Amino acid sequence: MAGNFKMMAKTLYGFEPILAKELRNLGASNVEEGVRNVSFEGDTGFMYKANLCLRTALRVFRPIKTFRVFNEKDLYRHIYELDWPGIFDVEKTFAIDSVTSTKVFDNSMFVSLKAKDAIVDKFREIVRERPNVKTQDPDIRINIHIYNNTCTVSLDSSGNSLHQRGYRILTNIAPINEVLAAGLLLKTGWDGQSNFFDPMCGSGTFLIEAAMIACNIPANINRESYAFMHWKDYDADLYSKIVDASLKKVREFNYKIIGYDKAPSAVRKAQENVDHANLSDYITVERKDFFRVDKPLEGKLHMLFNPPYGERLPIDMEIFYGKIGDTFKQIYPGTDAWLITSNLEALKHIGLKTSKKIKTFNGKLESRLVKYEIYEGSKKVKFSEEN
Template identity: 80%
Template sequence: MAGNYKMMAKTLFGFEPLLAKELRDLGAGHVQEGVRNVTFEGDLGFMYKANLCLRTALKVLKPIKTFKVANEKDLYRNVYELDWPEIFDQDKTFAIDTTMSSDVFSNSMFVSLKAKDAIVDKFRAVVRQRPDVRTQDPDVRINIHIFKNTCTVSLDSSGSSLHQRGYRILTNIAPINEVLAAGLLLHSGWDGNTDFLDPMCGSGTFLVEAAMIACNIPPNINRESYAFMHWKDYDAELHKKIVDASLKKTREFHHKIIGYDKAPSAVRKSQENVENANLSAYISIERKDFFYTEKPVDGKLFMMFNPPYGERLPIEVDEFYAKIGDTLKQAYPGTNAWMITSNLEALKHVGLRPSKKIKAFNGKLEARLVEYEMYEGSKKQKHQS
């Protein structure tokens, strides 16, 4: 694995440009956007750095073989030909994830089983022992992707999805994915140069991700394990150097990050998650109902929140979204307010014209990230100044 090689980082739909920029900023070569993925080149150390530092990546894959496949014999033979005992030891557990869009095979489970047979048979032939398959939390993950008649076998260097940062132990009914939260913040242009408020903070994900962006803290610094740690070529010393070098690039943050929630249970959960992320020095959380608050700071305020959609949390949608607009108008001058919602009808009841609308997905729900610019005084005065 010496030298540079091609890798692929998977992401959420619409986050490809954000991920490509992150990769270029980290120093990746030959960065190319795909659909829900970005390919790039780097060495072993860069693979460690990508897993540690990418905010909008879900997985980092390392392709190890691409071949044409016409039937199950082609699949078995090509997978068997790989030197699996040189990649991981027989005492490690493994699992295979298959995605495909192909006329050759109709069942991804069948492909995974055939590939599993080839890997197990190779181990038996070479070392006389076989590794065990474990679908839940395996040591080694192998990714098979078949498009038409082309099959790519990759090693999944991440293991569990990179949205599992390691700080969020407690969640509420409708938590926002950490990668989604980070991507929405990057889409909005959040850079840590103002005070920040999430007025409906839930389990605190926006607060933590905003603080990590503001302080340039690697998003996965609290994560304890990656699948690459179980590969034979894992270099623990190099990995430690990458972590130490990344931590040296953190910066101080001189503003406030504030969270409100009206539910005592949400306040407790978000406080614990913030503590787990070691960010209590930057983030304060209070039990407050947004509709009875006023702007808590002087000067510019940046707001980002994820209000209930009426999907999993029952609310009177029309009335609730009208109150959001009223509260922003009456109590939050000088605020850039961003929110994400999948209830596109509800946006009509806010009563404000968004200055920006960005399409996004929250899980399988199509959503909009919208910005409302609340000026000090009237908008007319703002343009005249």
């Protein structure tokens, strides 16, 4: 796998431009946006760096073969022809994830089973042994994508999804995905050049991702392993150099990041996650009710939070969201206030015009990321709306 090669990073809906910008900033070449993915080129070291540093990628794939397929014999033959014993040792466990959109095969499970047979048979021919399949937390992940009659076989270099950063040891009822949190922060324009506030911080994901962006800390610095570490060509020294070089780009943050939550259990979980992420020097978490206290800091404030939607945390939406709007107007001049919600009806009760409204998804829930610009010295809000 020497020299540059093509790769593809998966992401969430609407995050393709952000991921493409991240890749260009890291030094990727031939960056092209797709649907929930971005393709690019780089060498082995860049693949390591992409897994370590990308904030809005879920997985990084390394395609190893593309071919035409018209029946199961074609599928088996082409996959069998690959040098699987040259890619990973027989002692490693593996799993196959298949995605199909074709009339050739009825279901993706059959594709995975046929591919598994080809890989196992190849090992038996070359090394007289076979590797074991392990569906949960395997050493090696292989991705097969079939569209019409084109099949692409890729190695999943990430293994577990890259939203599993390694710092979050405790969660609440409805935790927000770390990749989603980072992407939302970047969509709001967060760059670490002001104070940051999450008034309903839960287990602290927005706080931690905001600090990592502000300090330019690699997104997955707390993560212990990736699938590429189980490949035969894994270069531990090169990966160590990539980590060292990335850490040298960490910068100081001269503002404050504050999180509130009124639930003692949430505050405790957030504090433990912050400590585990080694970010307690930058983040303060306090048990306070957003509706009952003053603005935590004077001057410009960047706010982003994930209030209850009524999906898993029952509340009176009209009263609750009305209190959010009242609190914005009365307590938070000089604030760019962003929130994400899937309850579009509840937004009407805030009673303020949004200056931005962006469609996104929180898991399977269609949501809106909305912005309220609350100006210093005035309780008026900018009256423009962007759908």
